[in-house]
Amino acid sequence: MYWNKSYECMPREKLQELQLERLKRMVNRIYHDVPFYRNKFQEKGLLPEDVKSLEDLQNLPFTTKVDLRDNYPYGLFTVPLEQIVRIHASSGTTGKPTVVGYTRNDISMWSELMARCLVAAGAGPHSVIQNAYGYGLFTGGLGVHYGAERLGASIIPISGGNTAKQIMIMQDFGSTVLTCTPSYAIYLAEVLAESGIDPASLKIRAGIFGAEPWSENIRKDIEKKLKIKAYDIYGLSEIMGPGVAIECECQDGLHVWEDHFIPEIIDPVTLKVLPYGEQGELVITTITKEGIPILRYRTRDITTIKAEPCACGRTHLRISRLQGRTDDMLIIRGVNVFPTQIESVLLEIGEVEPHYQLVVRRDGSLDTLEIKVELSEALFSDRISNLENLEKRIRDRIQSTIGVNAKVALVEPKSLPRSEGKSQRVVDLRKI
Amino acid sequence: MIRQVSIFIENHEGRLNNVLKILADNKINIRSLNIADATDFGIVRLILQETEKGIEVLKENDIITTVTPVLAAEISDDPGGLSTLVDALTQAKINIVYAYSFLPKKTDNAIIIIRVDDDVQQKAIDTLEKVVEINLLDRETLLLK
Numbered sequence: 001m002y003w004n005k006s007y008e009c010m011p012r013e014k015l016q017e018l019q020l021e022r023l024k025r026m027v028n029r030i031y032h033d034v035p036f037y038r039n040k041f042q043e044k045g046l047l048p049e050d051v052k053s054l055e056d057l058q059n060l061p062f063t064t065k066v067d068l069r070d071n072y073p074y075g076l077f078t079v080p081l082e083q084i085v086r087i088h089a090s091s092g093t094t095g096k097p098t099v100v101g102y103t104r105n106d107i108s109m110w111s112e113l114m115a116r117c118l119v120a121a122g123a124g125p126h127s128v129i130q131n132a133y134g135y136g137l138f139t140g141g142l143g144v145h146y147g148a149e150r151l152g153a154s155i156i157p158i159s160g161g162n163t164a165k166q167i168m169i170m171q172d173f174g175s176t177v178l179t180c181t182p183s184y185a186i187y188l189a190e191v192l193a194e195s196g197i198d199p200a201s202l203k204i205r206a207g208i209f210g211a212e213p214w215s216e217n218i219r220k221d222i223e224k225k226l227k228i229k230a231y232d233i234y235g236l237s238e239i240m241g242p243g244v245a246i247e248c249e250c251q252d253g254l255h256v257w258e259d260h261f262i263p264e265i266i267d268p269v270t271l272k273v274l275p276y277g278e279q280g281e282l283v284i285t286t287i288t289k290e291g292i293p294i295l296r297y298r299t300r301d302i303t304t305i306k307a308e309p310c311a312c313g314r315t316h317l318r319i320s321r322l323q324g325r326t327d328d329m330l331i332i333r334g335v336n337v338f339p340t341q342i343e344s345v346l347l348e349i350g351e352v353e354p355h356y357q358l359v360v361r362r363d364g365s366l367d368t369l370e371i372k373v374e375l376s377e378a379l380f381s382d383r384i385s386n387l388e389n390l391e392k393r394i395r396d397r398i399q400s401t402i403g404v405n406a407k408v409a410l411v412e413p414k415s416l417p418r419s420e421g422k423s424q425r426v427v428d429l430r431k432i
Numbered sequence: 433m434i435r436q437v438s439i440f441i442e443n444h445e446g447r448l449n450n451v452l453k454i455l456a457d458n459k460i461n462i463r464s465l466n467i468a469d470a471t472d473f474g475i476v477r478l479i480l481q482e483t484e485k486g487i488e489v490l491k492e493n494d495i496i497t498t499v500t501p502v503l504a505a506e507i508s509d510d511p512g513g514l515s516t517l518v519d520a521l522t523q524a525k526i527n528i529v530y531a532y533s534f535l536p537k538k539t540d541n542a543i544i545i546i547r548v549d550d551d552v553q554q555k556a557i558d559t560l561e562k563v564v565e566i567n568l569l570d571r572e573t574l575l576l577k
Contacts, residue, residue: 375440375473375496382438382477382500382547383529384470409472412442414494 003119003151004112007259009148015315022053022287027051027060030293033078036071037061037295053343057262057285058273062296067100068238074100076292077349084291089137090237091336091402097137100237101291107146109288110240113257114147117246117352120255120312121231122206123177130170130204132180133211134160139241140211144179147243153177158186160334163191170202178207181334182214182222182230186365189225199227208233210242212331215300219251232321238297239284245319253306253318260288263304263317264296268326276307281326282319300327328426330360332367335404339425342371345397357416362430371398371407374413433501433553434546434571435483436545439476443469451495452477458489464545466532479534479545481575502547504534504569505560506577509542517544520558520564526552537576543569543577 001006010018019430028048030037040061041047050056067078073096077084084105089097102110122128129148133140141159148155158169160180166188169175179183185207192199207222210233222230235242244261245254256263265280274280282299302325306318330337339358346356355374360367371394373394381387391408398406441447446518448467455462461481468475470473477500480486490497521528526548534543548556569577 099561376435377496377498380438380496380498382436382475382498384468384475387440387473387475388470410440411473412440412447413496415442 001119001122001124002314003116003370008116008255010259010275010315012260012315015258016054019262019287022046022259023054023262023285024051026285026287026289026293027295029078030178030295034076036067037077057266057296060296062271062283062298063294064298065238065300068098069096072096076294077101078293079103079290086142086309088139088142088237088241090139091338098238103290106240106289106291109260110143110243111146111150113240113260114143114243115150116257117233117243118144118147118151118153118177119210120246120248120314121177121208122229122232122249123148123151123153124206127151127153127177128156128173128175128203129153129177129179129300130156130158130166130173130175132158132166132178132184133159133242138334139235139237140334143241143243163188167192167195167197169194170204171197174203176203176205176230178204178226180207180209181211182209183212183333183362183365183367184216185209185222185226185230186218189222190365193225199225204228206231208246209303210234211334213324216321234319234322236299236301238294239286239299241290244284245352248312248314249309250311253310253317253320255310255314255316256284258316261286263305263319265303266298268298276305276317279304279323300325300329303327330358330369330426331430332360332404333371335402337369337404341402342398345394345401346373349394349397355413355416356425357425359427360430367403367430371406371408372416373408374412374416375410376413434479434504434545434569434574436500436502436547437478437480437483437486437490438498438500439478439490441474441476443472443474448474448476454489454493454495455480456537458485460489464532464534466530466545468530471577477530477532477560479574500547501550501553502545503553503556503560504574505540505544505546506541506567506569507544509540513542514544516564517546517560517566520559520566521546521548521556524555524559524563526556528561534574534577539577543574 031048078366083103084101086102089099111170131144133144135141145155205228207228207230219230231247233242234245245256256425262285266273266283268281281304282301283296285296302323303319328339357372359370394408439451462478464479479541487497529547530546531546534545536543
């Protein structure tokens with residue numbers, strides 16, 4: 001089943017022609033409308049006319065999350081705000097979020113691609129989609145929502161959390177598709193089991209899970225416990241949101257919608273493009289987006305591109321399951337967390353040493369974040385309540401700025417490992 | 433006023449012993465010890481025979497320490513002895529942050545260490561000494577007890 005067969009199954013030659021035409025148009029626009037890109041081109045001595053083939057893309061400059069931050073909030077938008085109909089944001093590497101804007105056409109394109117994803121995962125107009133992705137600045141909730149409406153399915157915008165209500169709605173509303181993070185799906189399955197509800201008694205048949213890394217083992221676990229087919233979806237707000245890539249019924253890699261995005265794999269050290277099949281960092285160029293087109297965005301996600309034809313009939317390249325990150329970003333219950341954000345909060349509080357360590361655990365099925373912070377002499381109080389208040393102040397500040405619930409533990413000075421790199425700041429004990 | 437040494441330790445095995453060992457290695461006698469614990473950490477409160485030297489060696493070993501002024505009250509070791517003291521502070525609306533016993537070697541009386549909020553310390557001293565005539569000990573007297 002396809003949503004848009006002529007595009008999803010377009011012969012590759014024709015697809016590449018379309019890509020080149022769209023890439024040229026995109027490069028022209030960003031060169032003329034965004035000083036940031038024009039400067040980058042000029043530094044490299046490039047002109048938009050230098051893009052004559054798809055191979056020329058690899059000579060063009062990269063865009064990073066830092067570039068988005070430096071141009072916060074609207075510096076990379078190519079259209080005036082009056083043409084922007086929606087603004088989303090995701091975690092930045094420091095206090096300020098990464099901001100993206102969508103024109104009416106962008107929302108329409110996103111809805112189209114999300115509809116393709118839903119159909120690839122077996123949904124259709126008769127589906128009842130229980131959307132347990134968070135609604136808000138995070139793209140997950142609204143991204144799925146608009147795709148489901150485009151498809152003509154019945155969407156239940158329940159958003160994340162409130163598990164008892166999720167289960168009641170699943171039972172009473174007859175949801176057939178569940179969309180949420182994979183860890184929440186496992187949690188739901190466990191609560192169902194504890195409540196003595198047989199998943200076979202529910203109408204749920206498929207789940208579309210993303211926004212955090214998961215493994216084949218977790219897929220098997222979810223499929224067995226919920227008695228559904230579980231599909232992996234990929235997306236990021238800088239590029240669009242959920243729906244950049246999706247697994248089809250073959251469940252062997254995620255098709256990237258190449259009529260709108262050009263994926264590349266680079267060596268994160270040499271920054272050279274790697275041949276298909278080799279593992280490296282995923283780089284994506286948006287070729288149709290109007291609000292904030294992005295040239296060669298370094299996703300920091302590690303994967304490979306599979307170029308072999310897929311049995312489903314779709315001609316678009318596939319990426320394999322994400323293998324990790326090239327930076328130290330953590331994903332905790334679907335929220336992106338950078339250690340540098342935590343550091344900013346500690347520095348703002350100003351009374352603790354910025355010596356900290358993040359410990360991520362998976363307790364049952366939910367991820368927990370513990371922040372160990374070294375106490376300083378200036379902060380030490382003889383009263384337990386003062387120290388507990390300090391822990392609470394840090395916790396509240398992290399909750400309000402980063403949106404993640406963390407446990408804060410004060411530790412003795414010089415008890416945390418000192419390192420040159422950032423890596424020892426993070427101890428990830430999750431087995432994914 | 434007595435100078436009590438307060439120490440921050442993590443709440444897991446070996447941490448208390450680490451502190452005690454530093455003091456023992458430097459031959460500093462602990463006259464009184466009290467531990468308050470929260471989930472992840474604890475505060476060890478000590479009255480040392482040699483306060484300044486104790487702080488110095490602890491700091492050398494990266495142990496967070498602070499000096500907290502506390503009162504040492506000598507009361508008769510009879511039923512009601514402590515109650516008289518607490519009652520007097522309550523009447524004066526003075527909150528006791530914490531209190532613990534000091535074990536004297538040379539008297540049959542009991543000695544209670546009391547911490548009150550900084551801003552009511554003088555009021556607490558006046559209340560105990562003048563209103564209920566409780567004997568508050570200075571450092572030298574306490575360490576001789």
